[in-house]
Amino acid sequence: MRDRAEVVVIGAGFAGAATAYHLARRGVGDVVVLEREPVPGAHASGRNAALVRRVTDPEPVRRISAAGAAALESGELAPAARFRRIGSLLLASGERVRELECEAQACRADGIDVRRLGPREISGLVPLLSGAGHEAGFHCPSDGVVDIHSLLLAYLAGARSGGAHVLFSTPVKAIETRDGQVVAVVTGRGRIRTDRVVNAAGAWAGELAGTAGSTSVPLVPYRRHLFLTAPLAGISPDLPFVWDESNSFYFRPESGGLLLSPCDEEEHPASPPAVDPRFQELLAERLLPVLPIARELRVARAWACLRTFAPDRMPVIGPDPRVRGLFWVAGLGGHGMTASDAIGALAAARLMGEPGPGETAEFFLPERFGAPSPPTQIQEIAS
Numbered sequence: 001m002r003d004r005a006e007v008v009v010i011g012a013g014f015a016g017a018a019t020a021y022h023l024a025r026r027g028v029g030d031v032v033v034l035e036r037e038p039v040p041g042a043h044a045s046g047r048n049a050a051l052v053r054r055v056t057d058p059e060p061v062r063r064i065s066a067a068g069a070a071a072l073e074s075g076e077l078a079p080a081a082r083f084r085r086i087g088s089l090l091l092a093s094g095e096r097v098r099e100l101e102c103e104a105q106a107c108r109a110d111g112i113d114v115r116r117l118g119p120r121e122i123s124g125l126v127p128l129l130s131g132a133g134h135e136a137g138f139h140c141p142s143d144g145v146v147d148i149h150s151l152l153l154a155y156l157a158g159a160r161s162g163g164a165h166v167l168f169s170t171p172v173k174a175i176e177t178r179d180g181q182v183v184a185v186v187t188g189r190g191r192i193r194t195d196r197v198v199n200a201a202g203a204w205a206g207e208l209a210g211t212a213g214s215t216s217v218p219l220v221p222y223r224r225h226l227f228l229t230a231p232l233a234g235i236s237p238d239l240p241f242v243w244d245e246s247n248s249f250y251f252r253p254e255s256g257g258l259l260l261s262p263c264d265e266e267e268h269p270a271s272p273p274a275v276d277p278r279f280q281e282l283l284a285e286r287l288l289p290v291l292p293i294a295r296e297l298r299v300a301r302a303w304a305c306l307r308t309f310a311p312d313r314m315p316v317i318g319p320d321p322r323v324r325g326l327f328w329v330a331g332l333g334g335h336g337m338t339a340s341d342a343i344g345a346l347a348a349a350r351l352m353g354e355p356g357p358g359e360t361a362e363f364f365l366p367e368r369f370g371a372p373s374p375p376t377q378i379q380e381i382a383s
Contacts, residue, residue, distance in 0.1 A: 001167065001170075001187075001189050001190050001192070002032060002165060002192060003190065003191065003192060003193060004192065004193045004194065005030055005031060005032040005165075005192055005193075005194050006028065006030035006031065006194065006196060007023060007028065007030065007031045007032075007194065007196040007197075007198060007351070008031075008032050008033075008034060008185045008192055008194045008196065008197050008198070009031060009032070009033045009034065009164075009197075009198040009200055010034050010172050010175075010185070010197065010198065010199055010200060010201050010208060011033075011034075011035065011198075011199075011200035011201045011202060011205075012033050012034075012035035012037075012040040012041075012152075012156060012166060012168070013040065013041055013043065013044060013045030013046075013152070013200065013202055013336070014041075014045045014151075014152060014155070014332070014336045014337055014340040014343075015045075015200035015202070015329040015330060015332055015336060015340070015343065015344075015347075016033055016035075016198065016200030016201075016329065017033070017040065017045075017152055017155035017156050017159065017340075017344075018155050018340040018341060018343055018344025018345075018347075019198055019200060019329050019343075019344045019347040019348055019351075020033050020155070020156070020159035020164050020166075020198075020344075021077075021155040021156075021158040021159045021162075021344055022344040022345045022347065022348035022349075023159070023162070023164070023348045023351065024158060024159045024160075024161065024162020024163065024164055025158070025162065025348070026348055026349075026352060027162075028162075028348070028351075028352070029162045029163020029164060030163065031159065031162075031163070031164040031165070032164070032165045032166075032167065032192060032194075033156070033159065033164055033165070033166040033167065034167055034170045034172055034185070034187060035166070035167065035168045035169075035170060036169070036170065036171035036172065037168065037169070038168050038169045039168065040152050040153065040156060040168075041148065041149060041152045043202055043203065043272070043305065043306060044202050044203070044305050044306055044307060044308070044336065045148065045152055045202075045336065045337065046148060046149060046152070047226070047303055047304075047305035048148065048305060048334070048336075048337055049226060049241075049250070049252065049259055049261065050145045050146055050147070050148045050337065051088070051143070051145060051241055051250075051252065051337075051338070052069045052072055052073075052083065052143055052144045052145060052146060052337075052338050053065065053069075053088055053140075053143055053243075053338055054066045054069050054107060054112050054140055054142065054143055054338075055088065055090060055100075055103055055104065055107050055112070055114055055138060055140050055143075056103070056335070057103050057106075058313075058314065059106065059360075060314060060360035060363040060364065061313075061314055061315070061335055061339075062103075062106065062107065062110070063110065063358060063359070063360050064315070064335075064339045064342045064343065064346070064358065064360050064364075065335050065338045065339045065342075066107075066110060066112060067339070067341075067342035067357070067358060068338050068339035068340055068341045068342035068343065069142070069143070069338050069339075071341035071342065072146055072151070072338070072341065073085065073142070073144070077151075077154055077155070077158070077341060078150055078151050078153075078154030078155075080147065080150040080154065081146045081147045081148075081150040081151035081154060082146065082147050082150070083144055083145075083146045084144050084145050084146070084237075084238075085141070085142060085143075085144040086143070086144050086145060086237075086238050086239065086240050086241065086252075086253075087139060087140060087141040087142070087143050087144065087240035087241075088139070088140045088143035088144075088240055088241050088242075088243065089117075089122070089125060089126060089137050089138070089139050089240045089241070089242045089243070090137065090138040090140075090243050090245055091122070091129075091132075091134045091136075091137050091242065091243065091244045091245060091246065091247075092134065092135065092136055092137075092138075092244075092245045092246045093133075093134055093135040093136070093246045094135065094246065096245045096246050097135050097136045100136070100138050100245060101116065101136075101138075103138075104116065104138050107140070112140065112142065113140065113141055113142060114138055114139070114140050115138070115139045115140075115141075116136055116137070116138055116139075117136065117137040117138070117139055118136065118137075119133070119134060119135070121137070122134055122137040125137075125139060125240065126239060126240065126242055127234075128239075128242075128291065128292070128293050129242070129290075129291070130292070131292060132290040132291060132292070133290065134244070134246075134290070139240070143240070143241070145241065145252065146337070148337055151337070151340070155340070155344070167189075170187050170188060170189050171187060171188045172185055172186070172187050172201075172208060173186045173187060173188060173211075174186045174211035174212075175197055175199075175208065175209075175211050175212035175326065176191075176212075177212050177213055177323060180213075180322065180323060180324055181195060181323075181324045181325055182194065182195050182196065182197050182212065182323065182324065182325030182326055183195060185197060194325075195324075195325045196325050196327065196351070197212075197325060197326055197327065198327050198328075198329055198347070198351070199320075199326060199327065199328050199329065199330060200329045200330060201330065202221075202306070202308055202330065203219075203221035203270040203306040203308045204270045205217075205219055205308070205328070205330035205331070206218070206219040206270070206330075207270055209320070209323075209326065209328075212320075212323050212326050213322070213323060214320050214322055214323045214326060216320050216321050216322055216323075216366050216367075216369055216370050217310060217316050217320075217328060217330070217331065217366050217369055218310065218311055218369060219308050219309065219310055219316070219330060219331050220267060220308065220309055220311075221267070221268050221269070221270050221306040221307070221308045222265045222266060222267055222268060222306065222307050222308070222309065223264070223265075223266045223267075223268040223273045223276075223304050223305070223306060224261060224263070224264055224265060224304065224305055224306075224307055225261060225262060225264055225275065225276070225279040225280075225283075225302065225303070225304050226259060226260070226261045226302070226303055226304070226305070227259070227260050227261070227280060227283060227299045227301070227302045228254060228255065228257060228258075228259050228260075228299070228300050228301040228302070229257035229258045229259075229260070229297045229298055229299055229300060230257055230298045230299075230300045231255065231256030231257045232256065232257050232258065232293070232296065232297075235253050235256060235257060235258065236253060237253050238253075239252070239253045240252075241253075244286075244290065247286050247289070247290055248262065248263040248286055249261060249262050249263055249283060249286045249287060250263065257300065258297065260283060260287070260297075261283070262279055262282045262283040262286055264279050264282060265307070268306060270306070273304040273305065273306055274304065275302045275303060275304050276304070280299060280302065307333050307334050308330065308331055308332070308333065309331055309333045310331040310369070311369075312368070313333055314331070314363060314364060315329075315330075315331050315332050315333070315335070315339070315343065315364045316328045316329075316330050316331040316364060316365075316366050317329055317343060317346055317347050317350065317361070317364040317365070318350055318361075318364060318365040318366050318367070319350070319365075319366070320366055321366055321367045321369075321370050322370075327347070327350070327351055328366050329343065329344075329347045342357070342358070345357055346358065346360075346361055346364075
């Protein structure tokens with residue numbers, strides 16, 4: 001294992017892998033990526049539903065998600081990730097219809113095609129919903145799904161081709177500092193001297209930052225469950241993914257059946273989450289009133305993942321306000337995969353002392369939770 005690197009990236013999920021990839025594209029090759037697990041994407045990055053969703057809020061999250069989605073759809077990074085443009089259908093009734101209409105209008109202003117549908121059009125687009133009684137739907141034809149594992153591997157392959165070293169089964173014990181400056185990363189396999197650390201450790205990012213003396217970002221992990229049914233007759237792989245905003249569930253076609261979630265959100269320690277059978281019951285309660293086929297569903301597989309949020313539910317991307325050389329790419333919540341390319345590009349630019357692409361960078365700075373960031377020295381890497 002190398003004992004020195006210009007940049008150490010902690011975490012080989014979407015946050016860390018995309019950042020390392022974009023550093024490589026900028027010519028920063030003296031990078032070491034550390035992953036505690038034996039494979040990439042063992043936690044949130046490999047357990048999500050692979051939904052590429054553009055219709056969301058608040059505005060900074062929507063814009064960085066749209067930029068990331070456009071990059072995925074282009075196929076330039078990872079043709080093997082096979083972005084499939086199946087579209088999305090967001091359903092709502094009551095007050096949530098008005099809120100979604102506002103989101104849809106904002107999307108249209110940004111050039112994203114979002115169409116409002118009535119009950120008959122909803123049933124025509126997704127026959128499974130016939131008779132469900134939703135007041136309105138919002139159809140975004142450009143949304144879709146990707147092969148998340150191929151995408152993650154493509155980021156890591158791109159980073160390696162630019163000179164990065166990716167080490168698995170290498171847990172980080174601590175980030176060493178001296179006089180408020182990062183000086184090394186201590187792992188289970190040895191010590192790496194560096195003055196630049198990217199904290200992309202997902203649910204463990206807050207705990208890891210604490211070893212460097214930072215308590216700047218109050219991140220909280222939440223557990224979410226996903227359920228895959230046995231194959232069902234008549235389920236087209238081209239069915240749009242459906243997200244019921246009023247009844248709190250979503251589903252999409254997968255392996256001849258449906259992949260579903262009750263959109264549960266329960267605080268959880270930073271540790272691999274177990275499946276709680278109560279949430280399969282919750283899913284059934286939410287599905288039965290509005291999805292006629294629900295009684296025929298048989299769960300073949302269930303798993304849980306952690307989604308980590310800052311208090312304002314926006315990503316945290318930028319230098320730590322108190323520890324020089326500590327850089328955050330964390331708190332991506334449910335948007336990490338969709339926005340990964342744009343997040344990696346922004347993080348790499350910020351690491352090199354540049355403002356970054358787009359108009360949203362300032363909204364994501366860690367300093368919004370406390371003291372202003374110290375002057376970054378990471379632009380020195382470029383020289």
